[in-house]
Amino acid sequence: MGKGMGIIVSKKKKADDTAAPSPKDKEELAPVPKAAVEPAAAAAPAPPVEPAELAAPAPPAEPAAPGAAAEPATNSIPEAVAVKDGALESQKMSFDYKLQPHSTIPAPEGPLMVCILDGFGENEFKDEYNAVHVATTPTIDALRAVPKRFRTIKAHGTAVGLPSDADMGNSEVGHNALGSGQVVDQGARLVDMALETGKMFEGDGWKLISQAFSKHTVHFIGLLSDGGVHSRADQLFGCLRGAAARGAQRIRCHVLTDGRDVPDGSSVKYVEELEAVLAELREKGCDARIASGGGRMKVTMDRYEADWSMVKRGWDAHVLGKAPYTFTDAKTAVTTLRGPEDATVSDQYLDAFVIVDEAGAPVGTIEDGDAVVLFNFRADRMVEISKAFEYQDFTTFDRERYPVGLRFVGMMQYDGDLKLPANYLVPPPEILHVSGEFLVKNGITTFACSETQKFGHVTFFWNGNRSGYLDAKLEQYLEIPSDKIEFNKAPDMKAREITAASKEAILSGKYKVIRVNFANPDMVGHTGDLAATIRAVETVDACVKELLETVDQVNGRWIVTADHGNADDMVQRDKKGKPMKAEDGKPLPLTSHTLAPVPFFIGGKGLPDGVVLRDDVPDAGLANVASTTFNLLGYEAPGIYKPTMVQMAA
Ligand SMILES: O=C(O)[C@@H](CO)OP(=O)(O)O
Numbered sequence: 001m002g003k004g005m006g007i008i009v010s011k012k013k014k015a016d017d018t019a020a021p022s023p024k025d026k027e028e029l030a031p032v033p034k035a036a037v038e039p040a041a042a043a044a045p046a047p048p049v050e051p052a053e054l055a056a057p058a059p060p061a062e063p064a065a066p067g068a069a070a071e072p073a074t075n076s077i078p079e080a081v082a083v084k085d086g087a088l089e090s091q092k093m094s095f096d097y098k099l100q101p102h103s104t105i106p107a108p109e110g111p112l113m114v115c116i117l118d119g120f121g122e123n124e125f126k127d128e129y130n131a132v133h134v135a136t137t138p139t140i141d142a143l144r145a146v147p148k149r150f151r152t153i154k155a156h157g158t159a160v161g162l163p164s165d166a167d168m169g170n171s172e173v174g175h176n177a178l179g180s181g182q183v184v185d186q187g188a189r190l191v192d193m194a195l196e197t198g199k200m201f202e203g204d205g206w207k208l209i210s211q212a213f214s215k216h217t218v219h220f221i222g223l224l225s226d227g228g229v230h231s232r233a234d235q236l237f238g239c240l241r242g243a244a245a246r247g248a249q250r251i252r253c254h255v256l257t258d259g260r261d262v263p264d265g266s267s268v269k270y271v272e273e274l275e276a277v278l279a280e281l282r283e284k285g286c287d288a289r290i291a292s293g294g295g296r297m298k299v300t301m302d303r304y305e306a307d308w309s310m311v312k313r314g315w316d317a318h319v320l321g322k323a324p325y326t327f328t329d330a331k332t333a334v335t336t337l338r339g340p341e342d343a344t345v346s347d348q349y350l351d352a353f354v355i356v357d358e359a360g361a362p363v364g365t366i367e368d369g370d371a372v373v374l375f376n377f378r379a380d381r382m383v384e385i386s387k388a389f390e391y392q393d394f395t396t397f398d399r400e401r402y403p404v405g406l407r408f409v410g411m412m413q414y415d416g417d418l419k420l421p422a423n424y425l426v427p428p429p430e431i432l433h434v435s436g437e438f439l440v441k442n443g444i445t446t447f448a449c450s451e452t453q454k455f456g457h458v459t460f461f462w463n464g465n466r467s468g469y470l471d472a473k474l475e476q477y478l479e480i481p482s483d484k485i486e487f488n489k490a491p492d493m494k495a496r497e498i499t500a501a502s503k504e505a506i507l508s509g510k511y512k513v514i515r516v517n518f519a520n521p522d523m524v525g526h527t528g529d530l531a532a533t534i535r536a537v538e539t540v541d542a543c544v545k546e547l548l549e550t551v552d553q554v555n556g557r558w559i560v561t562a563d564h565g566n567a568d569d570m571v572q573r574d575k576k577g578k579p580m581k582a583e584d585g586k587p588l589p590l591t592s593h594t595l596a597p598v599p600f601f602i603g604g605k606g607l608p609d610g611v612v613l614r615d616d617v618p619d620a621g622l623a624n625v626a627s628t629t630f631n632l633l634g635y636e637a638p639g640i641y642k643p644t645m646v647q648m649a650a
Pocket residue numbers: 169170171172229230260261381522
């Protein structure tokens with residue numbers, strides 16, 4: 001679901017705070033509504049453990065964080081670890097990466113800059129709630145006015161490998177498509193297929209967790225919504241039913257509330273839906289309950305090591321059963337933690353909570369021999385918690401207790417280089433021959449820069465979910481540390497610092513490709529704060545102006561585009577597109593991405609006048625950008641990529 005598919009979420013009255021029913025008593029069970037990484041060194045998978053034998057299975061040692069501030073010399077990725085099996089390896093090894101000069105477009109004198117305005121869509125609704133439209137953006141306005149050098153491209157749904165065109169785009173699939181020039185079936189779709197075909201229940205990951213079915217607890221941890229960006233509730237339900245049907249005796253869910261990919265306040269509805277499924281399982285004799293939770297931006301789902309304290313809060317709640325708040329049922333937890341109508345805490349930021357029994361004891365701590373499933377398919381916000389579960393010698397925070405003999409799996413493997421986690425339910429997408437590989441194999445230098453919140457987007461996602469450098473001698477990745485606050489409070493974020501660093505890189509003459517991501521329209525858009533998002537867009541417009549002028553100084557060329565919409569619609573709408581209002585008359589904010597296409601601009605003093613956008617690729621999407629990039633560098637595009645959007649006019 002995405003922006004433009006509004007749902008009114010009515011605020012429910014505080015739920016009855018009676019003690020949770022004993023799972024044994026079916027009569028009472030009415031449904032309650034950094035440093036460098038040598039990937040190979042970290043690759044030893046934890047062997048499956050027999051139920052009886054709870055000796056430590058010696059999980060792999062913890063490698064340090066990839067990417068961020070890595071020492072280039074030791075951070076390169078051995079070719080062989082980026083592929084999964086012999087067939088793929090040989091396909092990759094024998095692949096011809098040699099780029100040929102373009103037949104009509106000459107190579108530029110200066111560099112090519114590719115600038116991603118994260119979450120900046122071209123929305124059909126051009127009203128007061130479209131921050132892109134309302135913001136004063138002289139730079140982007142001028143770009144839109146240049147004939148044959150501006151168009152929009154698709155950034156959502158099947159154009160980026162998602163299950164349907166009702167799925168909004170997101171940074172993972174967007175940057176994958178931008179960086180790889182190809183459309184691959186993404187995690188959401190692969191999990192759907194694994195459930196539909198039953199393959200989910202036949203794989204090694206499932207076999208591992210099924211060892212815990214008879215005598216231990218199976219825990220499911222992840223984002224509870226149907227946003228389809230990181231996870232989907234229906235997929236969780238499929239796994240829960242699948243586990244119970246195959247003999248799981250005891251199931252515990254640890255739920256992270258969303259309000260970012262779905263409307264704020266909808267957490268209550270998703271908890272009710274989950275409770276109904278758990279009640280159904282209890283009817284069938286499986287002791288199934290929610291055990292802990294918290295808001296996705298406060299608990300467990302940190303990314304790119306922006307704030308490890310989030311992950312510690314998650315560990316404490318899910319594993320140890322410790323949290324600042326305890327409740328006897330999850331609906332009461334969520335409604336209470338959201339607070340009163342006039343001062344609500346958003347679903348994204350709910351405090352950690354633990355569900356306890358009548359005696360105050362947590363109902364679902366994670367114990368020796370238990371199975372743990374992270375049910376998110378998307379990687380970025382699962383990597384840190386995976387490390388805490390997977391690495392026995394993990395030291396980033398004090399885990400206090402590390403359960404012995406855990407059967408730990410991800411919905412997918414989140415990092416193919418680190419092989420993290422070693423065990424998973426569904427194999428992740430294979431994204432081969434990404435544009436960065438063509439660049440490094442042809443000796444072309446790259447500088448990539450963003451702030452922490454988007455750093456992995458322009459590196460890890462861009463490179464087809466590979467951590468670290470493709471070639472440390474030819475690439476420089478720069479991470480500007482993000483603020484650790486809600487971004488509507490500082491909507492400029494680190495745009496000016498990113499601009500300054502990128503200008504320096506452009507002028508240095510060291511790099512042929514400059515890749516920049518500005519986080520503001522997306523990260524501020526996710527807060528639902530319209531005024532702050534307008535400011536975010538204006539800041540980015542001013543920064544783009546500086547970058548374009550700098551590229552012009554060195555006779556370079558540029559592409560300015562985006563990965564998906566967000567800031568371009570800040571209100572929930574009804575089916576006809578009419579803004580929806582709460583009972584108090586205030587507009588209902590929209591925090592999610594949108595289904596809108598994104599702008600695509602080309603230009604630069606070093607771009608010959610004859611280079612224009614073609615008019616025969618009307619359906620082009622993000623995956624058509626990579627070919628275009630190679631053309632603007634003066635090369636023919638790789639044949640396996642989606643077609644270019646540019647040509648030299650006759
Ligand atoms: O913040 C995130 O995790 C997602 C939204 O769920 O946004 P993006 O895809 O832009 O990173």
